[in-house]
Amino acid sequence: METRTLETGERILDAAERLFMAHGYEGTSMRQITGEAGVNLAAVNYHFGSKESLMQEVFRRRLDWLNEERMRVLDEMEREANGQPLKPSAIVDAFFGTLLRMAGDEKRGGITFLRLLGRTLTEPSEFIRAFLAHEYKTVMDRYKEALFRALPEVPKAEIVWRFHFMLGATSYAIAGTDALRLVTDWQIEEEDSTDRLDRLVPRLMSFLMGGLRAPLPQY
Amino acid sequence: METRTLETGERILDAAERLFMAHGYEGTSMRQITGEAGVNLAAVNYHFGSKESLMQEVFRRRLDWLNEERMRVLDEMEREANGQPLKPSAIVDAFFGTLLRMAGDEKRGGITFLRLLGRTLTEPSEFIRAFLAHEYKTVMDRYKEALFRALPEVPKAEIVWRFHFMLGATSYAIAGTDALRLVTDWQIEEEDSTDRLDRLVPRLMSFLMGGLRAPLPQY
DNA sequence: CTATGATTTAAACGAACGTATGAATCATAG
DNA sequence: CTATGATTCATACGTTCGTTTAAATCATAG
Structure with missing residues (x-):
């Protein structure tokens, strides 16, 4: 046996x-x-x-922890800030950095779950989207509010769009670690895969902050 | 009849x-x-x-024109530059702007094809990825080279990563126009859908340029 | 008109799908 | 030990899948 x-x-x-x-x-x-x-x-x-329930349970097992962690980090930061607005970079790191650091934690699903999540956000299945929307709503609202307060001079609609763009860049950063290697055909010879993950967080974070702080477009 | x-x-x-x-x-x-x-x-x-051949033909019908147009625009810009490096914003606009402006051109597939493309880049099917890689390789190499020349002080690996991030942000900007509305639960009350598309290009372009020009991360 | 090749049609193929069933096996409490 | 409920098992159900076939229909050239 x-x-x-x-x-x-x-x-x-x-x-x-x-x-x-x-x-x-x-x-x-x-x-x-x-x-x-x-x-x-x-x-x-x-x-x-059923298969649908299985899919939901696959996500719930990981997302429950992730979103609680995101809430916990934001709570702590706001407590320490004593009512002052947070730094945008701290908010972005709490949301996207927490996600990316899951990739190194094998017992939380590691890179496998992150890739699954990244590609699922663009997937079409109605019931999955509805489930994720419900699962994400609370934490999403909290982070949007925090960004609104942190960037009072930026129109809210612009912040929401840029949050959306950041989600996309992050999703690709994860899901495409090998998926888009074919398309882009790059070679990053000097790095092994663990190195690449360690460097991905600051790399992506620089890009996201640059995008978030970019001059507003003039129409 | x-x-x-x-x-x-x-x-x-x-x-x-x-x-x-x-x-x-x-x-x-x-x-x-x-x-x-x-x-x-x-x-x-x-x-x-077969179904697979049909899928390939769906993409070829649109991508052939898109990638030829991208090549044509880049050729013309380089001809006018007389050997000087191009402006990064011009390169980004030629690649991503040309793509986004397809959305307004209904006889080139319009928004439907762009959403399909956006979500397919993160999809798993092996044969689709292989096909897109082959279809995209030439134009991708040309644009990477142009960016290398335009940003000589930025390490090439960093440029490739940021190109990748830009692809992700763009993909979400397109595919998620309604897909992620559930997740983010935003309301952009003041804009109708045609307006939104017109404003998406400068909005996204600002974000992409901000990310591309962001300070390099220190490890 | 007739002949010929291209296209469309209705029908069927075997394979794979998600799910359900009832018997067999297991773990555990009395 | 036996009894009971939880779990695993082989098997089959009804559907739907992508694909194939051969006859029917169409378009066009001679």
């Missing part, structure tokens, strides 16, 4: 996370998932009810 | 473009496509051979 260190449910979630990341939701079958997890085909429906 | 203004092949391409945009490649069936196009189920395999 083999030593089964992980519960069936966890094994399924891990396999589903990796396969959804690699092939998308529609492109991944229940038989692939249960095959990779080493469990019976019926196990998904027994433990999660 | 009805007046059929469009050929069968064109009708299929139009339907496939819209449906792939709305539901993704795996999420769209041949029966949906032929149903919306008002043609027989077998027509796709007769005219295009």
Whole structure:
């Protein structure tokens, strides 16, 4: 008898996370998932009810922690600021930096979940978008408010747009670590993959802050 | 007998473009496509051979023009510059601005194709990525070289990363015009949809240039 | 007109899909 | 030990998938 260190449910979630990341939701079958997890085909429906519920649980397992952490960091920063507006760079780091630093934390899903998240934000499935919207709403509103206060001279609509652009740049930074290598055909010879991740955070952060602080467009 | 203004092949391409945009490649069936196009189920395999070939043709129809236009604009700018390096903003506008201005050109696919492209760049399907890589390689190399020359003081690796970030921001700007509205839950009350598109180009361009010119990160 | 090749059509193919079922097996409490 | 509920198992259900086939229809040249 083999030593089964992980519960069936966890094994399924891990396999589903990796396969959804690699092939998308529609492109991944229940038989692939249960095959990779080493469990019976019926196990998904027994433990999660359906494929849709499984997908939601894959996200909830990671997003609950991430968004609580984002809230916790923002709470602490605002407490220390004593009512003063926060620095924009601190807000951006709390939101995007917290996300990116998940990539180094293997027990929180690591790079696999981040890639899944990055590509899911542009995916079409209605129920996934609705689920993410609900899951994200509270934390998103808090961060938008913080940015409004931190940048009082910038029109709110402009801030929302730039927040959106930042999401896109970050999503690509994660999801495209290998996806867009084909398209861009770059070689970054001098760095191994762990090095690349460590340097990605400051690199991306510089870019995001540059974009956020850019002169307003004149129409 | 009805007046059929469009050929069968064109009708299929139009339907496939819209449906792939709305539901993704795996999420769209041949029966949906032929149903919306008002043609027989077998027509796709007769005219295009397979679903994969159809997808490639959907992209080729638009990308051929786009990338030729990008080349043409860059050629003309370099001719006028007489060997001098180009302005980074001119290069960025030639690459991303040309793309965005497709959105207003309905006979080039308009906003539908741009959304499809934006979401496909983060999609997983192996054959699509390989196809896009081949389709994009030449124009990508030309623009990278132009940026290297325009920004001689910036390390090439940094330029490539920032080009990548710019792609992500642009992709989200397009694909997420309604996709991420759920997540961000914004209201931009003062603008209708045509207005929004007109203002998107300068808005995004400001953001991209701010990110591209941002101070280099110190490690 | 007739002949010929291109196109469209209805129907079917085998394969893969998500899900459901009932029996077998397991863990645990009494 | 036995009893009970949780879990795993092999198997099958009904649908839908992309693709193929052969006959029907169309367009056009001689």
